[in-house]
Amino acid sequence: MRPSTIILAAFGLTGSALAHGDHSSRSQKPIVGENASWMVKHMAEEHHIENFDAASFFALHDFDADGTWEGLEILRTYGLMDDSNKGVSQPRRDEIVRDILGLVDYDRNGVITKDEFVRFIEVEGKTLPDMGTGPGHHGDAEYEYEIHHWEKYHDDNTKLEDLTHPEDIEHFKKHEEMELEEERLAQMDKIAIIEENIPAKFRRSG
Secondary structure, three states: OOHHHOHHHHHHHOOOOOOOOOOOOOOOOOOOOOOOOHHHHHHHHHHOOOOOOHHHHHHHOOOOOOOEEOHHHHHHHOOOOOHHHOOOOHHHHHHHHHHHHHHHOOOOOOOEEHHHHHHHHHHOOOOOOOOOOOOOOOOOHHHHHHHHHHHHHOOOOOOHHHOOOHHHHHHHHHHHHHHHHHHHHHHHHHOOOOHHHOOHHHOOOO
């Protein structure tokens, strides 16, 4: 049973006081050593990929598929569009972009091409540095939950009553909130005039 198949059923769990469950039962795969580069750790944890080359890494993180990495793509690759890094200041974000461009943007035109990235990794034998922003979460909430939690602690045999971790409760609580908001908006669409949107002076009294 995958997460998407139990979302509605799990709504009933969000208000319950549930036990934490066993967080030590599984390990992230593929396993990489503590001394592995940030790129290797990122590919293992964020994408579950062990073997890759510079061109494939570049293509995977060329989010708009235009053949270049721009500032926003650098930030997204390093997880700076994820809620886990919302506290990172704008000056620090700007610094990270400048540092990466300074390393890989050989022609100094403000973007990184695939050829430049391949040169940096395969010709010069370098690697993207760890910028202290974590493993680089850059999927949507559903992807991040599945790859960083579900695949570690659950599987296709997971039952509703097994979803007892705080991460499970928080995830499905968000789904419930989204569902309620969609219902509220649907109800509003059925109302020709929404009283709250009418200036007070034009409302009927009594």
